[in-house]
Structures are given as structure tokens and as C-alpha cells.
Amino acid sequence: MGKIIAIVNQKGGVGKTTTAVNLSAAIGAAGKKTLLCDIDPQGNSTSGYGVSKREVKKSSYELLIGEAEIGQTILKTHFKNVDLIPANMELAGAEVELIGLDRREAHLKTALSQVRERYDFIFLDCPPSLGLITINALNASDTILVPIQCEYYAMEGLSQLMATVRQIKRLYNPQLDMEGVLLTMYDGRLNLTQQVVNEVKRFFPKKVFSTVVPRSVRLSEAPSFGQPIQYYDGRSKGAEAYDALAKELIKQNKKR
Secondary structure (H helix, E strand, O other), rough: OEEEEEEEEOOOOOOHHHHHHHHHHHHOOOOOOEEEEEEEOOHHHHHHHHOHHOOOOOOHHHHOOOOOOOHHHHHHHOOOOOOEEEEOHHHHHHHHHOOEEEEEOHHHHHHHHHHHOOOEEEEOOOOOOOHHHHHHHHHHHHEEEEEEEOOOOOOOOOOHHHHHHHHHHHHOOOOOOOEEEEEEEEOOHHHHHHHHHHHHHHHEEEEEEEEEEEHHHHHHHHHOOOOOOOHHOOOOHHHHHHHHHHHHHHHEEEEE
């Protein structure tokens, strides 16, 4: 049964979508059957895999509001072992539409339960907010992966995220756990970077991945070519980092 991991941080610009795209590609390249579900209305994971948002017929929007079966939304990508549930701007309306639906917090969980057996890992690229879409993701997930950028204000909002996680555990999903914290935009030359690393490790003892993702021009360029970094420039520092993270994650989940 596939492990479901929500990649979540309500703060924008922390490397959440970069991680969703490149980690899922690295896990797929390592031989694990992978599904990436884009539930961010910006749809950047979708375009990061070279899928045109305008041409998507059935997306995570229809899936969440119950207008499509999950099988209708899954696309095969051009990349090894990775399937995608795409998103587009219509998803922005799902927050409002979900309010009036029964069991509004469990729509994604119900849908993903139908395909869990097909995959080793299912990643959810969450929106930068703590609304109903993110609540659906936390309810559906086994664990959360939290990217944190090595910059000033890195910890801002994290206490709110963890309070939401505790509430979801109490109300809907008692098994929800922390997969790990990923340090992104790492620059070892800066004193601030080390200060942030120390602060994050204090806040999340034993939950910080040993892999860090460096600042990288190639990582920034890859999405405009519709390719994960491993396929755009497999020798870059960004590709090496996500390959190392994939190995670390697979090792943490040896039984899968």
C-alpha cells in the first residue's frame, strides 16, 4: 500500500513545489511507483512536469468536489514511474464549494484510497494556506514533509502549521506523523544559514533530513522546460540533492 506524504508549508516560496516535482521524479527514477497529486491552485507541479494546464480535462478540482473519479484524473508523465493528478486555476474555487459538501474534509482521502495499492509513494503538493484543501491533504496523509528555507523568517508560521496538524490528528487522522523537515535554499557560506539550521533542529529534534537542498540556478530553470531537475541537468547540485533525499526517504520507509 502506497505511503501518502503531504508536502506542506503555508508560507510561500519555501521550495514546496520544487520538492514535490523533483523528489517524486527522483523516487520514480529509483524504481518506486509514484503518484504526484497537485492540489495547489497555481498548478506549478503540473507545469513542472510539462503538462499544459489549459489542456487538462479532469483535474484535482473535479476530484475534490466529486465530479470525477480518480482514474479519470491520473495522467502518465514522460518520466520514469511517475503519474500525475494535475491542477489548474479552477481549483481556487474548490475551497468555497467544499464548504457545502458532506464530509468535506475527507474527499481526497476517499479518492486516494482507491489507488493506494498501485503506488509505493503518493505525494501531495499542497497550497500555501491552511484552508480546506490542505485539511483534505492532512486528513488523507500518513505523514507530512515540511520544506523550510534557510532564510530570515524561516520559522514564521510553523507553530500555526503544527497547531493545525495537532487539530487534524485529534479530529480526523490520529496516525498523522512527521516524515521530516527539509532545509532548502541552503548556502553554507552564510552565518544566517547555520543559525536557521540550528533553530530548525531545536524546533524539530530528530526530524530534520540530513540532505539539504542548495540554492541552484539550474533548479530554478528546470520548470520552464517542463522537466524535473534529474532530466534537465542530472549532474547539477540540485539533482544530486534530490537524489540523495529520495534515497534517505526510501531508507526511512524500507518496508515499502
